[in-house]
Amino acid sequence: MQLMAGVYFYSSPGGLDFSGELCSNTIVLQGNKLVLIDPGTRLRLPELLDRMVADGLDPADIEIVLLTHSHPDHLEAAPDLADKFGSRLFLSRIERDFLAESADVFFSHHAYPQPRIKFEVCDEGSLIVSALELKLLLTPGHSPGGLSIYFPQSKLLMTGDLFFPGAIGAINIFGGNPLDMYKSVARLRDMGGVEKVLCGHGPAIIDRDMVIQNYRALFAEIAAKKAAGII
Numbered sequence: 001m002q003l004m005a006g007v008y009f010y011s012s013p014g015g016l017d018f019s020g021e022l023c024s025n026t027i028v029l030q031g032n033k034l035v036l037i038d039p040g041t042r043l044r045l046p047e048l049l050d051r052m053v054a055d056g057l058d059p060a061d062i063e064i065v066l067l068t069h070s071h072p073d074h075l076e077a078a079p080d081l082a083d084k085f086g087s088r089l090f091l092s093r094i095e096r097d098f099l100a101e102s103a104d105v106f107f108s109h110h111a112y113p114q115p116r117i118k119f120e121v122c123d124e125g126s127l128i129v130s131a132l133e134l135k136l137l138l139t140p141g142h143s144p145g146g147l148s149i150y151f152p153q154s155k156l157l158m159t160g161d162l163f164f165p166g167a168i169g170a171i172n173i174f175g176g177n178p179l180d181m182y183k184s185v186a187r188l189r190d191m192g193g194v195e196k197v198l199c200g201h202g203p204a205i206i207d208r209d210m211v212i213q214n215y216r217a218l219f220a221e222i223a224a225k226k227a228a229g230i231i
């Protein structure tokens with residue numbers, strides 16, 4: 001669905017229920033071509049492409065695939081987009097290295113990207129793609145090279161699995177780090193100006209009040225985890 005001008009949000013059917021088969025949300029930004037963030041799983045890819053076409057988007061225009069992190073429920077379908085449409089695939093430098101290290105842990109039931117698929121790397125800072133300006137922030141905590149992506153034109157922040165509506169992302173997994181999680185969430189909270197947040201799973205956070213309320217909920221959870229000695 002179109003969330004606002006030039007921003008399309010494809011929510012995963014599972015929402016915040018992590019008990020079943022996981023697939024991430026996908027976000028598409030429209031510039032002179034398309035920038036797609038987190039394509040999800042191969043199983044769900046045909047449905048995603050159908051939903052894009054129904055919205056009037058041409059998947060052949062996917063110029064850039066930007067991954068918030070390397071977990072298969074976000075990344076697995078990325079090589080298919082490179083094969084089908086010649087899309088360029090980007091991970092943060094830290095996350096690309098982590099992918100090689102974590103493959104056995106996370107990809108046992110998923111298709112591991114073939115060595116022939118080349119992931120390009122991006123670092124913290126500005127990135128201009130498809131005539132759109134994005135600001136990339138390294139926000140480890142859920143994954144060592146996790147990226148949050150800010151799209152200033154729409155005051156939209158995309159956080160991957162760093163946090164969701166009402167909850168921080170998983171930290172008790174390989175590559176998770178409680179202290180990094182705390183610092184990354186605090187950094188994003190202090191950014192200011194963000195009016196919408198799209199997370200890797202769960203519904204959209206669509207106004208400033210909701211953004212503020214959500215950080216309150218996250219810090220209540222962090223405080224409880226600190227009290228319990230987890231962070």
Ligand SMILES: [Fe+2]
Nearest residue numbers: 069071142161
């Ligand atoms: Fe994840």
